[in-house]
Amino acid sequence: MRKNLSTIIKIAITVIGLAIVLSRFDVRTIGLAISQAELGWLLISFLLFNAGVVLRAYRWQILVRSLHADVPFRRLVELYFVGGFFNVFLPSGFGGDVVRIVELAQDVPAGLAAGTVIIDRLTGLMMLFALALLALPFRPPDFPAQLLSAIVIISAVGLIGGFVLLQGSLLNKFTQILPPKLLHAGNDFIPKLTRAIEECGWRAIGGALAISILFNLLQSAWWTTTARSLGFDIPYFYMLLVVPLLSLVMLVPSIGGLGVRELIAPLLFAPAGLAPEQSIALSLLVFAVERLSGLLGGPLYIYTTIRDRDKERVER
Numbered sequence: 001m002r003k004n005l006s007t008i009i010k011i012a013i014t015v016i017g018l019a020i021v022l023s024r025f026d027v028r029t030i031g032l033a034i035s036q037a038e039l040g041w042l043l044i045s046f047l048l049f050n051a052g053v054v055l056r057a058y059r060w061q062i063l064v065r066s067l068h069a070d071v072p073f074r075r076l077v078e079l080y081f082v083g084g085f086f087n088v089f090l091p092s093g094f095g096g097d098v099v100r101i102v103e104l105a106q107d108v109p110a111g112l113a114a115g116t117v118i119i120d121r122l123t124g125l126m127m128l129f130a131l132a133l134l135a136l137p138f139r140p141p142d143f144p145a146q147l148l149s150a151i152v153i154i155s156a157v158g159l160i161g162g163f164v165l166l167q168g169s170l171l172n173k174f175t176q177i178l179p180p181k182l183l184h185a186g187n188d189f190i191p192k193l194t195r196a197i198e199e200c201g202w203r204a205i206g207g208a209l210a211i212s213i214l215f216n217l218l219q220s221a222w223w224t225t226t227a228r229s230l231g232f233d234i235p236y237f238y239m240l241l242v243v244p245l246l247s248l249v250m251l252v253p254s255i256g257g258l259g260v261r262e263l264i265a266p267l268l269f270a271p272a273g274l275a276p277e278q279s280i281a282l283s284l285l286v287f288a289v290e291r292l293s294g295l296l297g298g299p300l301y302i303y304t305t306i307r308d309r310d311k312e313r314v315e316r
Helices: 002-024 027-035 039-065 073-089 096-104 110-138 145-166 168-176 185-229 236-251 260-272 276-315
Strands: none
Touching: 002 260, 027 276, 039 073, 039 110, 039 185, 039 276, 073 096, 073 276, 096 110, 110 145, 110 185, 110 236, 145 185, 145 236, 145 260, 185 236, 185 276, 236 260, 260 276
């Protein structure tokens, strides 16, 4: 019942967000902008996104290896693509991260498998916030003060909170004062994270943070090339400022951020000179590029399932 409720909430938020966007802005203008996108730039965006998937799989491998688990890099890449398929096309409680945890649990304890996935996500968010702060000196002179304050506050809180979570001793002290219900909420999120941090160690976590910097640079790059496909000349450093906020929207229950991201895109891209319809067209086109990559995970999931079954039969 709880999983069904989660799915209903995600679909409802997405539908409401899209309904608000489509009622406030000119749908024909949005569609015309998307239809005139240059395929060459879109292909570059697609390749950059998939390079990011491979890079995140390598980040995950750093954490997995610290647990002395011998999982081939190819297998982790496959799981990332398959996870993308589940995240995109199955808006249910059985998402891509769950797939990765279940598969990795064949090689390491389930709790540690969950912990590596949590740390993998957390390090990515932290470096997203760090790059946003580093990009602030390059902001346009007319950058809105309110938006600047929002970026500073969100990024600072995200970084501080992330380091507190990744500091095992501080996290242990924090868990001691939590009520049992809160401590074990979210399918034992905090205990799994604490154990994984202790097992992985700072060397592996530091490596994951370094890879996250490269990934987030790529993320801003595919937003930039998608903007170029629409004829928008938005500076790369501007993308480093706003992409963290757009990515943070992904945490809101929805189908891949659809509907929610389009609500805030006009506000974020107005200082770059984009009209609301242009901002929405850019956001929708990025969503399409990212979801297209998710399509690759479907056939890959079928292939790996058949391959693993055949392997089991041979071993028997």
